[in-house]
Amino acid sequence: MALQEASGAGPAGRTSPGRPASTGSRPDGDGSAPGQRPSLAVVQEAGNRIAANIERVIDGKAEVVRLALVVLLAEGHLLIEDVPGVGKTKLAKALARSIDCSVRRIQFTPDLLPSDVTGVSVYNQESGDFEFRPGAVFANLVVGDEINRASPKTQSALLECMEERQVTVDGVTYVLESPFMVVATQNPIEMEGTYPLPEAQRDRFTARVSMGYPDAAAEMVMLVDHAGSDPLETLEPVSTATEVRALIAAVHGAHVSDAVRRYAIDLVNTTRRSADLRLGASPRATLQLLRAAKALSALEGRSYVLPDDLQRLALPVLAHRVLPTAEAQIARRSTDGIVADIVRRVPIPRSVEAPPVRAAPGR
Ligand SMILES: Nc1ncnc2c1ncn2[C@@H]1O[C@H](COP(=O)(O)OP(=O)(O)O)[C@@H](O)[C@H]1O
Ligand SMILES: [Mg+2]
Numbered sequence: 123m124a125l126q127e128a129s130g131a132g133p134a135g136r137t138s139p140g141r142p143a144s145t146g147s148r149p150d151g152d153g154s155a156p157g158q159r160p161s162l163a164v165v166q167e168a169g170n171r172i173a174a175n176i177e178r179v180i181d182g183k184a185e186v187v188r189l190a191l192v193v194l195l196a197e198g199h200l201l202i203e204d205v206p207g208v209g210k211t212k213l214a215k216a217l218a219r220s221i222d223c224s225v226r227r228i229q230f231t232p233d234l235l236p237s238d239v240t241g242v243s244v245y246n247q248e249s250g251d252f253e254f255r256p257g258a259v260f261a262n263l264v265v266g267d268e269i270n271r272a273s274p275k276t277q278s279a280l281l282e283c284m285e286e287r288q289v290t291v292d293g294v295t296y297v298l299e300s301p302f303m304v305v306a307t308q309n310p311i312e313m314e315g316t317y318p319l320p321e322a323q324r325d326r327f328t329a330r331v332s333m334g335y336p337d338a339a340a341e342m343v344m345l346v347d348h349a350g351s352d353p354l355e356t357l358e359p360v361s362t363a364t365e366v367r368a369l370i371a372a373v374h375g376a377h378v379s380d381a382v383r384r385y386a387i388d389l390v391n392t393t394r395r396s397a398d399l400r401l402g403a404s405p406r407a408t409l410q411l412l413r414a415a416k417a418l419s420a421l422e423g424r425s426y427v428l429p430d431d432l433q434r435l436a437l438p439v440l441a442h443r444v445l446p447t448a449e450a451q452i453a454r455r456s457t458d459g460i461v462a463d464i465v466r467r468v469p470i471p472r473s474v475e476a477p478p479v480r481a482a483p484g485r
Contacts, residue, residue, distance in 0.1 A: 160372045165195070166423035168361060168369055175360045176216040179353045180209055182340020188421070189331050189438055190217050190305070194366065195373045195417035198328025198410060199284050199304040201269075201442065208333040210307040214265040215354060217305060223262035223363035224299075228280075230272035236279035243292045254291060259283045262299060262363050266306035270316040280304065281323045301366045321401060321445065328410045329435070330442035369420075376416035377426040381471040385429050386411050388468050389436055393444050398460045401445035411439045429470045436465045 169191050176187045186202075190213065193200040202210045218225040228239065241257035258264065259280065266280060283289050284304050288297045306327070309316060324330070336344060347353065386408055394402030415431035441457045450460065 160368050162372060162376070162420045162425050163423050165369050165372050165420040168365060169195075169421040171360050172217075172220050175220045175357065176213070179216045179348075179357055180213050181344045181347070182336040183209070183213070183333060186213065186331050186333055188418075189329060191421060192414050192417045192435070193328045194301065194303050195369055195420065196328055196410065196413040197301070197303075197370055198414065199306070199326060201324070201327040201330040202305065202307045202333065203310065203330055203442075204332040204334070206309060208335060210333055211265075211267055212354060213333065214267070214305040214307060216357060218263045218265055219354065219357045220359055221263065221361045221363065221366060222359035223301070223366070224260075225263045225265070226258045226261040227265040227267060228258040229267050230269050230276070232271060232273060234272045234276050236276050237291075239276060239279045240283065240289045241291050241296070252292070254294065254296070256296070257289070259289060259304075260296070260298065262301050262303070262366075264302075264304045266304055268308060269306040270308040270319055272317070274317055274320070277317065277319060277323060280306075281319075281326050284326050299363075301363060301370065321443065325404055325406055325443050327442065328414060329438040331438050373413075373417045373420045375425070376419050378412060378416065379426070381473065382415075382427050382429060382432065383412065385468070385471050386415075386432055389432060389464065390440070392464045392468050393440060393461065396460065396464060398447055398450040398455060398463075399444050399457075400447045401443075403440045403443050407440055407443050411435060414439055433465050433470075437461050 169188075173184070173187050173191060176190070177184060180187060190200055194217070202213060204210055215227070218227075228234070237257060239257045239259050241260065242255050243252040244255055245251075246253045264280075269277060269280070283298065287300075287302055288295050290296075308319070335341075390403045390405075390408045390411070393399055396402065411432060412427070414435045415427045418431045418435060419425070419427045437458055441461045444457050444461065446455060446457055446460060
């Protein structure tokens with residue numbers, strides 16, 4: 123598997139595209155063979171295997187790595203937001219390398235065009251016809267590096283593909299192959315030369331995570347292990363696109379009780395009513411919170427979602443979608459802090475109905 127690069131340098135800087143999806147066709151469900159949904163123990167084993175591989179190159183960030191896998195199995199997209207030099211790009215590349223699938227990396231720059239992302243129809247003199255040259259988004263894993271350095275127009279081209287999982291160019295629709303995950307990195311919005319992502323676009327990301335500095339012990343391991351050569355260069359895939367599709371199908375089978383669903387709605391509703399927020403979380407957020415919770419429970423080998431899963435995911439899934447009021451901003455309250463308060467305040471369902479003995483069919 124080669125990490126392909128597309129940059130703002132224009133078409134000359136691009137390598138051949140990933141696998142374009144067939145024109146006009148619909149994705150075939152979750153893409154896995156029927157009747158082959160693996161058990162949740164298999165999800166746990168595969169998750170641990172992929173996480174261990176990534177952690178060979180990213181030190182001291184087990185929680186962040188876990189969240190990246192949650193998003194992958196929840197069929198979502200991940201936004202890694204943090205200051206320069208904390209391993210954002212490295213995490214995105216390590217995830218991409220760990221799975222044998224098509225990968226493209228887009229370095230976002232101010233001169234990157236929407237068509238670099240989506241693709242373009244070009245006239246072929248020989249055939250006398252137009253042919254489609256797929257853009258950088260045609261891959262299973264798309265690493266969008268420093269996404270907030272591109273113009274809003276180019277950002278929105280990517281974000282449209284993320285939501286629709288398809289690309290329309292000159293009236294023809296191309297479906298993106300499953301799995302399809304965008305891992306975008308960005309520097310904090312206060313940094314110079316950035317175009318902040320509008321709320322509507324942040325909402326497309328299932329989760330936002332900040333790397334944070336490694337602790338002293340992890341930084342020591344980094345210095346010792348990575349001093350000579352970069353272990354990323356020799357990182358081998360430990361999973362495949364086919365396996366990931368099967369894992370995603372298994373996650374669909376995790377059971378969610380009505381009590382847990384109500385709890386998710388309560389959490390999200392409280393963000394909408396909070397006096398500290400002028401924009402609460404959307405219904406898309408509620409859906410993605412539950413999907414992520416299913417993936418987390420499956421990664422822990424559990425066939426049903428617990429309120430605890432929602433509590434653990436509330437910050438990464440909700441905090442980047444809400445906006446603080448002017449007062450909260452002046453008081454320097456972070457949206458993370460506000461969401462954490464909400465999680466503490468909203469009562470946890472006292473009894474969660476026991477899941478059926480056999481894993482329930484997916485809901
Ligand atoms: N937690 C970490 N574990 C291993 N290496 C790290 C970690 N944090 C930073 N690094 C190292 O720091 C350098 C910068 O990482 P990079 O991914 O390019 O940062 P960013 O994209 O956040 O600017 C890389 O050489 C990477 O190996
Ligand atoms: Mg980077």
